[in-house]
Amino acid sequence: MEQTLTPEESLQIIQKSISNLRNNMREGSFYYLTWGWALILASLSSYFVIEHYIKIEQYQKINIMSLLTWSIFIAAALVVQFIVRSRSKKRDRVMTHLDRYVKIIWILAGMLMGLMVFLSLKVNTYPTPFILGVTAMATAVSGLMCRFHPLVFGSVVFLIAAIVAIYLQGTQQLLVFAVAMAFGYLIPGYLLRASKNGNNV
Numbered sequence: 001m002e003q004t005l006t007p008e009e010s011l012q013i014i015q016k017s018i019s020n021l022r023n024n025m026r027e028g029s030f031y032y033l034t035w036g037w038a039l040i041l042a043s044l045s046s047y048f049v050i051e052h053y054i055k056i057e058q059y060q061k062i063n064i065m066s067l068l069t070w071s072i073f074i075a076a077a078l079v080v081q082f083i084v085r086s087r088s089k090k091r092d093r094v095m096t097h098l099d100r101y102v103k104i105i106w107i108l109a110g111m112l113m114g115l116m117v118f119l120s121l122k123v124n125t126y127p128t129p130f131i132l133g134v135t136a137m138a139t140a141v142s143g144l145m146c147r148f149h150p151l152v153f154g155s156v157v158f159l160i161a162a163i164v165a166i167y168l169q170g171t172q173q174l175l176v177f178a179v180a181m182a183f184g185y186l187i188p189g190y191l192l193r194a195s196k197n198g199n200n201v
Contacts, residue, residue, distance in 0.1 A: 029189045029190075029192040029193040030084060030189075030193075031081060031084075032185045032186070032188060032189030032192065033185070033186065033189040033190065033193070034077050034080055034081060034084075035077055035081075035185060036181050036182070036184075036185030036186040036189055037186070038073045038074065038076060038077035039073070039074075039077075039177070039178075039181045039185070040178045040181045040182060040186070041073050042069060042070045042072075042073035042074065043174045043175075043177045043178040043181070044174070044175075044178050045069045045073070046066045046069045046070060046174055047171050047174040047175060047178075049062075049065050049066055049069050050062055050065075050066055050170070050171050050174075051171060053065060101145070102141070102142050102145060102146075105138050105141050105142070106138055106142075109134050109135070109137065109138035112134050113127075113130075113131050113134050113135075116130040116131055116134065117131070126165075126170045126173050128162075128165045128170075128173040128174065128176070128177050129162045129163075129165040129166045129173070130162075131177075132158050132159075132161050132162035132165060132177065132180055133158070133159065133162040135155075135158045135184065136155045136156075136158035136159040136162060136184075137155070139151055139152075139154050139155040139158060139184060139185075140152060140155035140156075143155060143188075148188070148192060148195075150187065150188035150191045150192070151188045151192070153183075153188070154183060154184035154185065154187070154188045155184065157180055157183040157184045158180050158184045161176050161177070161179070161180035161184075164176055165177070
């Protein structure tokens with residue numbers, strides 16, 4: 001016979017799940033910081049690389065060198081993430097359904113970003129606004145699920161940056177991308193790491 005939970009018991013379970021999610025996200029703030037710094041450095045490096053080859057009028061090298069710049073920083077972030085995740089598996093962590101949902105959301109967001117890059121290359125345009133839009137969605141869901149206000153604020157920054165980037169030239173989009181990452185990932189990431197037990201900020 002199934003046991004029926006009272007509204008108070010259901011609320012306690014939900015609050016406990018949110019609390020566990022906050023604590024796990026606080027421990028995982030490293031990922032926001034890692035990807036924030038990696039993507040900021042990648043976008044700024046790509047900006048200077050493109051401007052350099054435009055200045056010396058070697059336009060044929062722009063795409064390959066820009067992709068190479070992004071690939072280096074993204075690969076470095078993936079390696080660091082793999083190492084940290086391998087070490088964290090040795091520690092006991094309470095994983096809830098909310099943690100799994102957030103993980104799935106970011107996996108799907110990553111796949112969608114990869115698709116956006118591919119489609120943008122096919123139509124010869126910058127993927128910046130589309131990537132910022134997807135990032136805004138995933139960040140908003142993460143922030144709302146764990147009730148962490150700086151992440152929600154970060155998602156708004158990403159959304160505004162996506163709209164602004166549409167009206168800018170390619171290299172200018174990269175600067176907007178870097179600024180958006182600073183306010184959308186780095187600041188919330190540092191606040192999340194500094195928050196006591198991942199509580200609300």
